[in-house]
Amino acid sequence: MSDYRMDDRSAVVEPSKPRLLEILGPGLVTGASDDDPSGIATYSQAGAQFGYIASWTLIFTYPLMVAVQMISARIGRTTGRGLAGSMVRCYPRWVGVSITVPLLVANVINLGADLGAMGDAAHLLLNGNALIYVAAFGVICVLLQVLLKYKRYVAVLKWLSLALLSYIATLFVVHVDWLNFTRGLLLPTFKGDPNYWSMIVAIFGTTISPYLFFWQASEEAEDLKEKPREERLVKHPQEAKRANMRITLDTLIGMAASNIVALAIITTTAATLNSAGATNIESSVDAAKAIEPLAGSFAKIIFATGIIGTGLLAVPVLAGSGAYAVGEAARWKVGLSREPSEAKAFYATVGLATAVGMLLNFTPIAPMKALFWSAVINGIVAVPVMVILMLIATNRKVMKQFVIGAWLKVFGWLSCVAMFAAVIGMAVTAFF
Template sequence: MSDDHLVGGTALAESAKPRFWDILGPGLVTGASDDDPSGIATYSQAGAQFGFITGWTLIVAYPLMVAVQMISARVGRTTGEGLAGAIARCYPAWVGVAVTLPLLVANIINIGADLGAMGDAVHLLLNGSALLYVVGFGVICVLLQVFLKYKRYVVVLKWLSLALLAYIATLFVVHVPWSSFVHGLLVPTFKADPNYWSMIVAIFGTTISPYLFFWQASQEAEDLKEKPREEALIEHPREAKEANQRIAWDTLIGMAASNIVALAIIATTAATLNKAGVTNVESSVDAAKAIEPLAGQFAKVIFAAGIVGTGLLAVPVLAGSAAYAVGEAARWKVGLSHEPGEAKAFYATIGLATVVGVLLNFTPIPPMKALFWSAVINGVVAVPVMAILMMIASNHKVMEQFVIGKGLRALGWTTSIAMFAAVVGMAVTATL
């Protein structure tokens, strides 16, 4: 069966499928975690500053996201190891270090920013100490990963993904001029404005992030440990058809959910903040505050509650993906299915990343400046990571008969080129 059919979805409808909720897993969680509080801030800025005209970027980004995440998942399911493990097996140690250390730094910055936004969101709703809430959320995220059984933890993550519905709900409490929304969605706008192009680069950088590649590949490999009847495809090729179809559905739906929510955030802020001339939004919480006088208390509560829900999902994914990447590159025993005593270094990395993220909120470092540099690091790291991912997924020695086909290969390299263009765009706009 060709990848062209899988991407197009034709083959997916031809076979019996398991229950809908069972199909959803790493792809859904990965897509939902992409709309973390820092991502919400970016989409809020886009809607407030430029209205509906940036919507087209998410239509363009969708097939690119699907391709790279599907390829990442295929590597994990086929080889039984995460992306960093495959890199360590195929390339010299310095390659793994060059990839994982910047990822770790960027993830920690993101964790800090997300925890800070969650603390501010609760403060907005309940008052109290935002920093105390930050510490509380950090503790909760670590405890969930360390002490909750993997099967239950996965269920918790899947249910937390429903927090994204909060942003769909906001569309029902604000007046959206749908003709303007559809025009911005379907007709790309090009402006001779460096701020506009900086925003386009930020949207692509937020939407296609390296930690998502590592997380989905590692979770596919992790799931095999919890399902004794399933093995890596290179060991049990007969499972390939069903496994690849599940991955396709999971990824298509997960990335669609991510982009639909991003569009909902852009639409909400465009219809309220941009319309009212409020164009300077520096964080997701700023957006929630600004929405209240324009759309009411209910809209503010929904927006702020969404920040907390998506943060509880994203922070463990950020910490977990960093631990998987570092642990697999160092050849530690890794995996949330292991007891803490069996994978001490792996869980220590999760804890350390989260603790440092918490501590960043007690420093004078401006969160938005930190997020900017996180985006720069992610953008730069994404290009070589995607190139390496493509080479691994096309390598017969690694993937055996399950190398990706022409359809996924073309989309994957297109994504790599698009991200390279985004990095160049980021560099150019930064000098203007």
């Protein structure tokens, strides 16, 4: 954020005009990390199996994910605490534990699958041993969080979000049926095929995921520690207008980037794989391999490169959000802005989560099967987390005069209903 023109907080201050790159922060990184290799696999499967007709979900979910992420960010900025930190101050400790522990388990499975996809993508591009690449990427992700100063680490995450552009680039090397694309995007399709509804549920679970709530709230709280002229809004309400405008813009752009990239992936695989009848896609790397004979080696290279870039962004976010959640629930000292010696348990959780996820790739456990159970856990955890999120955001004892307004309440509760419906859909399609 840009500096105030006067340092005396008691004086009337006028903020200088912020630059866009300074505004974009937790919202952009959160949105970019949503398109992790596991998410890429989901969107690739959607495009390969059903063509363009699943695209409408990305318009439908956009206002819902914007609302829930904006609420998460406002809780962090207003209270100076992450979501789990606010949760344990409002509810019994068992509530926080029952939510944060499953969240950490799901995150570990997810980041393990992401590391596996990154290793396979590196093998596709460079040959060599995929498991060695998995171990190398795991070590790099931990070192980024432990060794880099917070400001520099945030800058690295912002630059890594540019990896998403690779999926936009693929649209320029494939032939898109723009009429069917427009129809699929603007006209929701309802089919009796249970596999189709399983895919819709998977897209919902990928775009609206609990780890994103915890990450964005915690990073808003972290930013306050790095910006001495800013304080939590309950203590300095005069900062509210500017802070909420920044959060709104950051979240709108971050979530738009996430869904635009998801749309590009569905469109690319619909235009190539579905059109050629190649519908059996198990992972993001399978998609990259299958695209090559249809769209050329350039499409394969940028698709596989995107898997590595988004993985380097998503794996630290998955490990970090889990560590924030568990650490805040346990009332440890937490934060990437702290030195490792100040927050030993927090950094140990980051390292352990990444190590366990990495080691999953050395076991006989099938990554896609593990991801299914990760999605189940996330789906079960998401609904109570979102309900608690809404209750905190409308609680005047916590938020003071900054309880969320009418439109955020409407879309926030709609998000809860939509996610609950997705969980029911997931249960129905899994067992019937």
